[in-house]
Amino acid sequence: MTAWLRSPLTHLSLAAGLVLVLALAWVSWLTVESGDAALYAELNAKAQVQGEAVRRKVERAFDYGVPAAGLSGLGALHDGLAQDDPHLAFLAITTAEGDILHAAGDAAALGTALGDDGAAARYLVTRLPLSHDGALVLGHDREAVLRPLTDIHLDIATVLVVSLALSFELLLLVITLTVVLPARTAERVLAETAARRYGLTHGQMMRDELGAFLARLNALITCAAGRLGRAPRPLRLPRLIGVRLLAFLFVFAEELARPIMPTFFAEITGGGAADGQVTAGIAMAVHMLVIAIAMPIGSVLYQHVGRLPLYVGGALLATVGLAGTGFFADGLWSLTAWRALSGLGYAATFVACQGVVLDSTGDGDRVQGSAMMVGGIMLADICGPAIGGIIAAHVGAHTTFILGAAVGVVAACAAALLLDRAQEGAEAPPRLTRHTLPAVLGNGRLMALLLLAAVPAKLVLTGFLFFLVPIVLRDADAPAADTGRVIMLYGLAALVAGPILARLTDRLGVTRGAVTAGGLLTAAGLLQLGWAPGMAGLVTAVVALGLAQSLSIPAQLAAALQVADTAVAAHGKGPVLAVLRVIERLGAAAGPLVAAGLAATFGTAGAVWMLGIYAGISSCLLLLVHRQSAVARPA
Amino acid sequence: MPTTLFVRLAVTMTAVMILAVTLAAYLNQMRFQQTYGAMVEHRLDVILETAYRDLHVGLALGLRPSAMDGLPQTLDRALAISADTMAIHVLDCDGARVATAGRATTGQAGTAPTWQDRLDAPRWTMAQGHMVAVAGRRLTDSLGDCAGVLVVEMSTQAQVAAFDAMADRLWRGGTLSLLLLGPLLGGLALVLRRRRAMIARLDADLAMIAAADGSALAAPHIDPRHALTESEARMVASYTAARQALAIDAGPRP
Numbered sequence: 001m002t003a004w005l006r007s008p009l010t011h012l013s014l015a016a017g018l019v020l021v022l023a024l025a026w027v028s029w030l031t032v033e034s035g036d037a038a039l040y041a042e043l044n045a046k047a048q049v050q051g052e053a054v055r056r057k058v059e060r061a062f063d064y065g066v067p068a069a070g071l072s073g074l075g076a077l078h079d080g081l082a083q084d085d086p087h088l089a090f091l092a093i094t095t096a097e098g099d100i101l102h103a104a105g106d107a108a109a110l111g112t113a114l115g116d117d118g119a120a121a122r123y124l125v126t127r128l129p130l131s132h133d134g135a136l137v138l139g140h141d142r143e144a145v146l147r148p149l150t151d152i153h154l155d156i157a158t159v160l161v162v163s164l165a166l167s168f169e170l171l172l173l174v175i176t177l178t179v180v181l182p183a184r185t186a187e188r189v190l191a192e193t194a195a196r197r198y199g200l201t202h203g204q205m206m207r208d209e210l211g212a213f214l215a216r217l218n219a220l221i222t223c224a225a226g227r228l229g230r231a232p233r234p235l236r237l238p239r240l241i242g243v244r245l246l247a248f249l250f251v252f253a254e255e256l257a258r259p260i261m262p263t264f265f266a267e268i269t270g271g272g273a274a275d276g277q278v279t280a281g282i283a284m285a286v287h288m289l290v291i292a293i294a295m296p297i298g299s300v301l302y303q304h305v306g307r308l309p310l311y312v313g314g315a316l317l318a319t320v321g322l323a324g325t326g327f328f329a330d331g332l333w334s335l336t337a338w339r340a341l342s343g344l345g346y347a348a349t350f351v352a353c354q355g356v357v358l359d360s361t362g363d364g365d366r367v368q369g370s371a372m373m374v375g376g377i378m379l380a381d382i383c384g385p386a387i388g389g390i391i392a393a394h395v396g397a398h399t400t401f402i403l404g405a406a407v408g409v410v411a412a413c414a415a416a417l418l419l420d421r422a423q424e425g426a427e428a429p430p431r432l433t434r435h436t437l438p439a440v441l442g443n444g445r446l447m448a449l450l451l452l453a454a455v456p457a458k459l460v461l462t463g464f465l466f467f468l469v470p471i472v473l474r475d476a477d478a479p480a481a482d483t484g485r486v487i488m489l490y491g492l493a494a495l496v497a498g499p500i501l502a503r504l505t506d507r508l509g510v511t512r513g514a515v516t517a518g519g520l521l522t523a524a525g526l527l528q529l530g531w532a533p534g535m536a537g538l539v540t541a542v543v544a545l546g547l548a549q550s551l552s553i554p555a556q557l558a559a560a561l562q563v564a565d566t567a568v569a570a571h572g573k574g575p576v577l578a579v580l581r582v583i584e585r586l587g588a589a590a591g592p593l594v595a596a597g598l599a600a601t602f603g604t605a606g607a608v609w610m611l612g613i614y615a616g617i618s619s620c621l622l623l624l625v626h627r628q629s630a631v632a633r634p635a
Numbered sequence: 636m637p638t639t640l641f642v643r644l645a646v647t648m649t650a651v652m653i654l655a656v657t658l659a660a661y662l663n664q665m666r667f668q669q670t671y672g673a674m675v676e677h678r679l680d681v682i683l684e685t686a687y688r689d690l691h692v693g694l695a696l697g698l699r700p701s702a703m704d705g706l707p708q709t710l711d712r713a714l715a716i717s718a719d720t721m722a723i724h725v726l727d728c729d730g731a732r733v734a735t736a737g738r739a740t741t742g743q744a745g746t747a748p749t750w751q752d753r754l755d756a757p758r759w760t761m762a763q764g765h766m767v768a769v770a771g772r773r774l775t776d777s778l779g780d781c782a783g784v785l786v787v788e789m790s791t792q793a794q795v796a797a798f799d800a801m802a803d804r805l806w807r808g809g810t811l812s813l814l815l816l817g818p819l820l821g822g823l824a825l826v827l828r829r830r831r832a833m834i835a836r837l838d839a840d841l842a843m844i845a846a847a848d849g850s851a852l853a854a855p856h857i858d859p860r861h862a863l864t865e866s867e868a869r870m871v872a873s874y875t876a877a878r879q880a881l882a883i884d885a886g887p888r889p
Binding site for chain 2: 012023039048080170198209
C-alpha cells in the first residue's frame with residue numbers, strides 16, 4: 001500500500017487532480033461571482049418594479065389631496081402583488097421618522113424586518129421614497145427569494161463534482177491502458193521467463209519506448225522457446241478498466257433523462273394528472289420488465305454471439321429506443337414500444353459487461369472485477385441525473401433523450417476500442433435451466449430472502465426514487481436541475497458508504513443482519529417524510545435509501561448463496577445468481593406501476609408512506625424468518 | 636507512428652482538462668441562463684399583471700377597452716413602472732390595436748407582430764428577436780368572454796449583456812486555467828525522462844544479451860524509484876531475475 005503511495009505516477013495523479021480541482025474551482029468561482037451580481041440586480045429590479053407600481057398609485061392619491069394618514073386600500077395592493085409573488089411578506093408606508101402609518105401582509109414579519117436585532121436579516125427590505133417625506137417599504141422573505149441563488153450554487157458545486165469524477169475516470173482509463181497493464185503483462189511474462197518456461201510473450205505492444213524493449217524481449221523469448229521446441233503464446237491481460245467505462249456509458253445514456261421521465265411520459269401519454277402518472281408508470285414498468293426478461297436470454301446469446309457484437313448491438317438498440325422516445329413517441333403504445341427497445345439494449349449491454357467480468361476474473365478476484373463494473377454504473381447514477389437535470393431545463397425533454405441516444409452511439413464506438421475478444425475457457429454468465437430452476441425456487445429460505453428483501457429493495461428504488469421523487473419535486477415547482485441533484489444523492493451516498501459498509505459486514509459476518517438493517521433503514525427514511533415533508537425530508541429519504549441499499553444489496557448476494565447452500569453445492573452459483581437477478585428485476589419492473597397506482601389512489605405523500613410501510617413490514621417478516629431458521633438450525 | 640509515453644499522457648491530461656473545464660463552464664452558463672431567464676420572465680409577469688389589474692377595474696364595470704376613457708394614461712402609468720418596458724399594447728379580440736404606450740418594436744409598417752398567433756392563448760411569454768421579451772394575456776369581461784388582449788414588450792438588453800459578460804469571463808477564465816497545465820506537464824516530462832532512461836538501459840542490456848554472452852555481464856543498475864508505477868518496479872525486478880535465463884537460452888551460441 002505504501003509503495004503505491006510513493007510511486008511517481010501516484011504523485012503525478014494527485015498533482016493532476018489538484019490542477020483539475022483548482023481549474024474547476026476557478027471556473028465555479030467566476031460563475032458565482034458574475035452570476036450572483038446579475039441575479040441580485042434582477043431581484044432588486046423586480047422588487048423595484050413592485051414598489052414602483054404601488055408608489056405611483058400612492059403618489060396619485062397624494063396628488064388628489066389625500067393625506068398620508070388617510071390612505072386606504074394598501075391591503076388590496078398587497079394582495080394583488082402577492083398573487084404573483086408569494087414571497088412578498090409585507091407592504092408598509094412609513095413617516096420620515098420611520099413610524100408605520102399603514103401596513104399590509106404579515107404584521108409579525110414587518111415588526112421583525114424593521115427591528116434592530118439580527119432577525120431583521122430574514123427579510124429583504126426595499127424602500128422607495130414618497131413625496132410626503134416618508135417611504136414605501138416592501139419586505140420579501142430573504143431565504144425564499146434567494147432560493148434561486150442557493151440552487152444555482154448547489155448546481156455549480158454539483159457540476160464541479162461531476163466534472164472531476166468524469167475527468168478522473170478518463171485519466172484512470174488512459175493510465176491503466178498505457179502504463180499499468182503493459183507493466184503487469186511484462187511482469188507475468190518475465191516471471192515465466194525467469195522460470196525458463198518461455199510460454200508467454202507480451203501481447204500488448206506499445207508504440208513507445210517501452211514497446212521497443214518489449215519487442216526485443218519477445219524476440220529473445222521466441223528464440224529461446226524455439227531452441228527448446230516450445231511455442232509461446234502472446235499474453236493479453238483483460239482490460240477490465242474498459243468495462244468500467246462501457247458500463248458507465250450505457251447507464252449514463254439512460255440516466256440523463258431520469259429526472260424528467262415521469263413528467264415527460266405523463267405529458268406524452270396525455271390524460272389528467274392522475275391518469276398521466278399511471279401511464280407514465282406503465283411505460284417505466286415495461287422498460288424494467290423487458291430488462292428482467294431479456295437478461296437471461298442475453299446470457300444465452302452471449303455464448304453464441306460474443307461480447308462485442310452483444311454490447312454494440314445493445315448500445316445501438318438503446319440508441320434507437322432513446323431517440324424514438326425523444327422524437328417519435330406520441331402516445332402510450334408508441335412510448336411503451338420505444339422504452340421496450342431501450343430496455344432490450346440495456347439488458348444486452350449489461351450482460352455483455354457482466355460476461356467480460358466473469359471471463360476475465362476468477363474466484364480470487366471476481367469481487368474486484370464486479371466492483372469495477374458496479375463503480376462505472378454508480379458513477380453514471382451520480383453524473384447522469386445531475387447533468388441531465390441541468391440540460392433538460394435548458395434544452396427540453398425531447399433533446400435530452402436525443403443526447404442520451406448520442407451517448408449510446410459513443411458507447412458502441414468505445415466498445416470497438418475497449419472490448420477484447422473472449423478468452424478461451426472463460427466462464428459463462430449464470431443461466432437457468434429446467435433442472436436447476438426447481439431446485440432454486442423450492443428453497444423456502446431463499447425465496448423468503450428474495451421476496452422480502454430483493455424485491456422490496458428494487459421496487460422501492462424504481463417506485464420511489466425513479467418515479468415518485470421527480471413527481472413530488474415537480475408538484476413543488478422545483479426545476480429539473482433540483483430533481484437531478486436529489487436523485488444524484490442516492491448514487492453518491494451508495495458510492496461513499498458502500499465500500500465501508502461492505503467491509504464492515506464482511507468483518508462482522510452479519511450478511512443477513514445487513515439485509516434486514518438495510519430494509520429497516522429504507523422504511524425509516526420513507527416514513528420520516530411524513531413528519532418532515534419538504535426538501536429536507538426528501539433529501540433525507542433519498543440519502544437513507546442510498547445508504548440502506550449499499551448495505552443490503554451486496555449482502556443479499558452473499559446471503560442468497562448462504563441460504564441456498566444445497567442448491568449451490570448441487571448446481572453451482574450460477575442458477576442462484578440468475579434467479580436473484582431475474583426476481584430483482586421483476587421487483588424493479590413492478591415499482592413504477594405500484595407507485596403510480598398508489599399515487600393515483602392516495603396521492604404522492606400517501607404513496608411514499610405506503611412504500612415505507614411495505615419496506616418495514618417486509619424487513620420485520622424477514623427478521624422473523626431469520627430467527628425461525630436460526631432456531632431450527634442451531635449453530 | 637511511435638509516440639512517447641510523455642506525448643500520450645500530455646495529450647490525455649490536456650484533453651481531459653479542456654473537456655472538464657469546457658463541461659463545467661458550459662453547464663454553469665446554461666444553469667445561470669435558465670435561472671436568470673426565469674427571474675426576468677417573472678419581472679415581466681409582474682409588469683403584465685400590474686397593467687392587467689389597472690384595466691380590470693374598468694372591465695369589471697362592463698367597459699370594453701375601446702370605451703375606456705383614460706386608457707392611454709393607464710398604459711402610460713404601467714409603462715413607467717419599469718425603465719425596461721418598451722411598449723404596452725391593448726388589442727381587441729381580433730388582434731386590432733386599440734391603444735399603445737411606448738415604442739412598439741413589432742407590428743410596425745403594416746407587418747404583423749410575430750406574437751400575433753399567440754393571441755388565442757389565455758397567457759403566454761416569448762422571446763422576440765435577440766433582446767426583447769413579450770408577454771401577453773387575454774382580457775375577459777365579467778361574463779368571462781373575451782374583451783381584448785394585453786401585451787407587454789420588455790427589453791432584455793441587460794439580460795443579454797449579463798449572459799455575454801458571463802460567457803466571456805468563463806471562457807477567458809477557463810482558458811487561463813489551462814496555464815496550470817504548464818507545471819504539471821513539466822513535472823511529467825521530468826518523471827518520464829528518468830523512466831525513459833531506465834527503459835533505455837534495460838533495452839541496451841537486452842541488446843547485449845542478444846549480441847553477446849550477457850551472462851557474464853553484471854545486471855544494469857536501475858534505480859527502482861525511476862519506475863513510474865509499482866508494477867513497473869516489479870517488472871524491473873522480474874527482468875533482473877529473467878536476464879540470466881535469457882542469456883543462457885537466447886544468447887548467441889558459442
